[in-house]
Amino acid sequence: xxxxxxxxxxxxxxxxxxxxxxxxxxxxxxxxxxxxxxxxxxxxxxxxxxxxxxxxxxxxxxxxxxxxxxxxxxxxxxxxxxxxxxxxxxxxxxxxxxxxxxxxxxxxxxxxxxxxxxxxxxxxxxxxxxxxxxxxxxxxxxxxxxxxxxxxxxxxxxxxxxxxxxxxxxxxxxxxxxxxxxxxxxxxxxxxxxxxxxxxxxxxxxxxxxxxxxxxxxxxxxxxxxxxxxxxxxxxxxxxxxxxxxxxxxxxxxxxxxxxxxxxxxxxxxxxxxxxxxxxxxxxxxxxxxxxxxxxxxxxxxxxxxxxxxxxxxxxx
Amino acid sequence: xxxxxxxxxxxxxxxxxxxxxxxxxxxxxxxxxxxxxxxxxxxxxxxxxxxxxxxxxxxxxxxxxxxxxxxxxxxxxxxxxxxxxxxxxxxxxxxxxxxxxxxxxxxxxxxxxxxxxxxxxxxxxxxxxxxxxxxxxxxxxxxxxxxxxxxxxxxxxxxxxxxxxxxxxxxxxxxxxxxxxxxxxxxxxxxxxxxxxxxxxxxxxxxxxxxxxxxxxxxxxxxxxxxxxxxxxxxxxxxxxxxxxxxxxxxxxxxxxxxxxxxxxxxxxxxxxxxxxxxxxxxxxxxxxxxxxxxxxxxxxxxxxxxxxxxxxxxxxxxxxxxxxxxxxxxxxxxxxxxxxxxxxxxxxxxxxxxxxxxxxxxxxxxxx
Numbered sequence: 001x002x003x004x005x006x007x008x009x010x011x012x013x014x015x016x017x018x019x020x021x022x023x024x025x026x027x028x029x030x031x032x033x034x035x036x037x038x039x040x041x042x043x044x045x046x047x048x049x050x051x052x053x054x055x056x057x058x059x060x061x062x063x064x065x066x067x068x069x070x071x072x073x074x075x076x077x078x079x080x081x082x083x084x085x086x087x088x089x090x091x092x093x094x095x096x097x098x099x100x101x102x103x104x105x106x107x108x109x110x111x112x113x114x115x116x117x118x119x120x121x122x123x124x125x126x127x128x129x130x131x132x133x134x135x136x137x138x139x140x141x142x143x144x145x146x147x148x149x150x151x152x153x154x155x156x157x158x159x160x161x162x163x164x165x166x167x168x169x170x171x172x173x174x175x176x177x178x179x180x181x182x183x184x185x186x187x188x189x190x191x192x193x194x195x196x197x198x199x200x201x202x203x204x205x206x207x208x209x210x211x212x213x214x215x216x217x218x219x220x221x222x223x224x225x226x227x228x229x230x231x232x233x234x235x236x237x238x239x240x241x242x243x244x245x246x247x248x249x250x251x252x253x254x255x256x257x258x259x260x261x262x263x264x265x266x267x268x269x270x271x272x273x274x275x276x277x278x279x280x281x282x283x284x285x286x287x288x289x290x291x292x293x294x295x296x297x298x299x300x301x302x303x304x305x306x307x308x309x310x311x312x313x314x315x316x317x
Numbered sequence: 318x319x320x321x322x323x324x325x326x327x328x329x330x331x332x333x334x335x336x337x338x339x340x341x342x343x344x345x346x347x348x349x350x351x352x353x354x355x356x357x358x359x360x361x362x363x364x365x366x367x368x369x370x371x372x373x374x375x376x377x378x379x380x381x382x383x384x385x386x387x388x389x390x391x392x393x394x395x396x397x398x399x400x401x402x403x404x405x406x407x408x409x410x411x412x413x414x415x416x417x418x419x420x421x422x423x424x425x426x427x428x429x430x431x432x433x434x435x436x437x438x439x440x441x442x443x444x445x446x447x448x449x450x451x452x453x454x455x456x457x458x459x460x461x462x463x464x465x466x467x468x469x470x471x472x473x474x475x476x477x478x479x480x481x482x483x484x485x486x487x488x489x490x491x492x493x494x495x496x497x498x499x500x501x502x503x504x505x506x507x508x509x510x511x512x513x514x515x516x517x518x519x520x521x522x523x524x525x526x527x528x529x530x531x532x533x534x535x536x537x538x539x540x541x542x543x544x545x546x547x548x549x550x551x552x553x554x555x556x557x558x559x560x561x562x563x564x565x566x567x568x569x570x571x572x573x574x575x576x577x578x579x580x581x582x583x584x585x586x587x588x589x590x591x592x593x594x595x596x597x598x599x600x601x602x603x604x605x606x607x608x609x610x611x612x613x614x615x616x617x618x619x620x621x622x623x624x625x626x627x628x629x630x631x632x633x634x635x636x637x638x639x640x641x642x643x644x645x646x647x648x649x650x651x652x653x654x655x656x657x658x659x660x661x662x663x664x665x666x667x668x669x670x671x672x673x674x675x676x677x678x679x680x681x682x683x684x685x686x
Contacts, residue, residue, distance in 0.1 A: 005546060005553075005554070006549075007549045011553070011656050015664065051678045054674060054677070058593070058674060073655060084542050085539075086539060
């Protein structure tokens with residue numbers, strides 16, 4: 001038996017397949033555009049290509065929008081599947097149930113970042129009159145499309161390999177404390193978390209896009225561990241419950257969505273300006289303000305839970 | 318990017334051309350209606366069953382011999398009670414009686430509170446018995462004797478999904494009806510007060526008696542979930558095939574409808590609409606059609622299932638063996654609406670993109686001639 005027949009999985013794969021077919025259609029035109037595009041030419045071919053460019057743009061706009069919705073849906077269905085997979089109490093068990101889950105999840109996140117970056121480049125390209133970045137953006141898209149195909153294969157492998165008879169590990173086993181990298185302690189993680197956040201805020205204020213980019217990548221890594229191993233404990237109000245997924249559930253008022261959502265938005269706006277500059281040469285540092293804003297929200301929510309626990313119980317975990 | 322006036326215009330135009338969109342609207346409403354009906358029923362049944370399991374004992378132990386259900390004796394209960402974390406264990410009589418005249422099975426459950434010559438029956442059982450004129454007394458046939466039992470009362474309507482085919486009897490009578498010896502049990506119920514210890518206790522029981530199956534509450538809930546996932550899933554697979562054919566039809570229909578509007582679009586373009594404006598216009602219109610059909614379909618399904626109790630469709634899920642008189646508990650959550658939306662509206666819009674574009678790029682000088 002496999003979870004392949006559960007409603008969520010079928011609906012998810014169906015929508016995913018339609019999105020991929022649409023993307024493949026646009027990829028077909030993209031290849032032609034990449035080969036023959038010459039904005040200064042007045043040939044019939046160029047005229048047709050410009051028409052196809054509209055189609056490609058519409059499709060990509062639609063599919064990227066769908067991919068983002070599908071990502072949220074994926075997270076929701078993993079939560080639902082945890083009631084079917086034995087031993088799994090939250091998404092951690094479902095994702096960790098076979099070797100494909102974690103790679104898939106990471107790939108999905110990277111793709112969301114990549115597609116978001118693509119949207120920014122696309123926006124800049126459409127704003128200019130003569131499509132200056134057309135080839136570059138379509139090359140980026142072709143790479144993303146290959147990754148999306150890989151993602152689809154991984155999804156099928158992941159869903160077909162979820163065991164339903166043997167219990168999987170739940171989050172309390174997966175996220176044991178000794179697994180912290182480089183011998184970090186929880187106090188160090190929390191300290192790094194605040195220090196890096198403060199430096200990012202300063203750098204963002206100074207509009208140093210490259211330094212911001214590097215620190216944001218570091219922050220993504222540190223924040224993941226800090227939230228899982230330090231701030232999560234205060235969300236669950238238990239010293240031994242370490243899990244990045246359980247906070248997405250209704251028992252914790254879905255606080256995981258704001259926490260992870262604000263973190264990813266902050267990181268996204270933090271790393272995009274540098275990449276956009278790299279690709280297009282435009283100065284795009286006004287996004288750094290958004291980065292500071294979202295990261296501040298993330299830090300505020302995390303600190304709120306620690307403060308709340310300290311003021312109601314009187315001790316720290 | 319898109320101004321309010323533009324959306325306003327798109328909707329006005331949609332209203333003017335409503336006949337062109339009526340086909341896709343009606344069919345799409347129907348499709349969403351069927352899909353949400355099936356999902357509503359299955360989630361409602363799942364919910365009722367899981368709720369009833371949460372009120373039942375923590376672990377259910379059954380013995381197996383040669384692949385068949387076997388009986389257990391007091392020794393099992395004594396040993397199980399000594400496992401750490403178990404607060405109580407008791408044996409129950411629970412089995413099936415074959416009612417040959419109607420060729421159906423009644424589910425017999427022993428209940429201590431009942432007198433030896435009375436029984437409580439579910440509504441489905443009552444209807445079946447009444448058809449053969451067993452109004453006050455029912456005669457159970459066993460290999461040794463004929464046991465007449467007074468029909469005492471009907472199980473409450475609220476526990477319907479569980480008790481529909483159930484007969485509650487005094488354990489002694491139930492043993493006689495099921496031909497069990499004194500001191501034999503078909504199931505042992507185990508109470509574990511600490512929820513976190515349940516699966517551990519279940520494991521200890523199977524270790525102690527390798528011939529038993531100890532099912533924890535969690536196992537039973539996930540079994541039920543899985544069964545209905547399966548039923549719903551097979552439906553969804555067939556359904557996706559039907560949907561794809563609808564979407565292809567839709568695509569053709571939209572190209573046709575837009576084809577006749579070529580003049581209108583050419584005029585729009587000659588007064589300064591860009592290709593992407595026309596695509597946006599068509600997209601807004603189709604989004605309106607799809608979402609309103611989605612909302613109407615879901616609302617109709619809600620009325621059909623939870624107010625009219627799903628005539629015809631219920632049999633798919635509940636089986637015909639004893640015709641059910643279950644009423645469904647309304648369970649509609651955000652997750653499910655999201656699922657239906659994803660499964661219907663997104664493909665709808667996806668199939669509209671290419672026809673919209675094809676119309677938008679059409680040569681306008683040809684059309685206005």
